[in-house]
Amino acid sequence: MASPTATDASPHSTYWPAPFAPGPLDATVRVPASKSLTNRYLVLAALADGPSRLRSPLHSRDSALMVAALRALGAGVEEVDGEGQFGPDLVVTPIDQGRQLGEVSVDCGLAGTVMRFVPPLAALCSGSITFDGDPHARIRPMGPIIAGLRGLGIEVDDGGRPALPFTLAAGGSVEGGHLVIDASSSSQFVSALLLAGARFGQGLHLEHSGPPVPSLDHIAMTVQVLRGLGVEVDDSVPDHWIVSPGPVRAFDLRIEQDLSNAGPFLAAALATRGTVRVPDWPAETTQVGDQWRTILARLGATVEYEDGTLTVTGGPRILGADLVDTSELAPTVAALCALADSESRLTGIAHLRGHETDRLAALVTEITRLGGDAEETADGLIIRARPLHAGVFHSYADHRMATAGAIIGLAVEGVEVGDIGTTAKTMPEFPELWRGMFESGPGTPAGTGTH
Secondary structure, eight states: OOOOOHHHHOTTOOEEEOOOOSSOOEEEEOOOBOHHHHHHHHHHHHHSSSOEEEESOOOSHHHHHHHHHHHHTTOEEEEEOOSOTTSOEEEEEOOOTTOEEEEEEEEOTTOHHHHHHHHHHHTTSEEEEEEEOOTGGGGSOOHHHHHHHHHTTOEEEOTTSSSSSEEEEEESOOOOEEEEEOOTTOTHHHHHHHHHHTTSTTOEEEEEOSSOOSOHHHHHHHHHHHHHTTOOEEOOSTTEEEEOOOOOOOOEEEOOBOHHHHHHHHHHHHHHTOEEEESSOOSSOOOGGGGHHHHHHHTTOEEEEETTEEEEEOOSSOOOOEEEOOGGGHHHHHHHHHTSSSOEEEESOGGGGGSSSOHHHHHHHHHHHTTOEEEEETTEEEEEOOOOOOEEEOOTTOHHHHHHHHHHHHHSTTEEEETGGGGGGTOTTHHHHHHHTTTOBTTBEETOSOO
């Protein structure tokens, strides 16, 4: 994947003046629902044995693309009034597996969960189903899904290039059985096949062969979600996942808020030496964002959890740290490390080169652009303490790059973020919630209006 440049970052975007905090923030913030959980449950609702209801789900570009994809495959998705702050509930009527669809097109946008989770589901339909997405999506790794589908007997036309766009000739059923793939570039390849595996004739015995799979927490989330809906999954042997054939139970449940997306707000406590609270933080969760409790403490914060509220208070300075496998949290972590008083090393994140953009190259480029000292390693980043100055922090159509720029802007006056609108991928309310921290307090969550 090509390294980002100033030219390809946000050539047509407007620049968003990142709010500067002249003093410590004291804010309470609620964020929308988890994208990872919302899109997993949407896929499973389309495969379930009856109608399902997602309460307080995410409403963002990624979830809207998933909803549109499922509707294209014949699922019913209806918005109904609910109690969520950020939008209506969703009631999903499952697809009629084997139904003849004819020719169907699915727009994946830049959503990894759509481009990877939907094709195995689509293979259970009948018709010619074409997948495509944004220009950036066409360079994201897709080979293991395409190879996996072919290994399951599905005809795939990718024009000789294992990437978007491609077309499935779906026959209405998948026999399943033993399948070997190399998922070393993304855990989503494993999750994608597991989600549909129970509806294959023989179920699925998925085996990974290759370098270690990154972001194993996301696979653990998939396994737990499946088990919660009555699907039998055996993951007792490393790099093997066995999904027994059978029904997916219909459900009615509330989606947890997105703990990864809560990260930039919690990071604001460190960047401003203030305090930020996030209510309704789950006591137990499979979300990788729960790692903020330990990561932010390593960077010098005081972290407390009481009565369902996570409270983070910044220390007198941000500490450099050596952190391993911060996964999708890495851009937020890198932003804090750029503000730290000593060197930091982030390792185990080479797979971020295949995310919405090459995040490692992008972070180095943008931190350096603001006067920082950052460099890539084979599997991560080294970020050294250096004063930062005003300037533009480009987003590269990547929501986590945009929020990283906003974090730095809290501590460095005059930072502008290119294309803050890209945060709509998983959190359309981000600019409002971010500004709301300056008006919020201990008992008034930021952005408490309806959306």
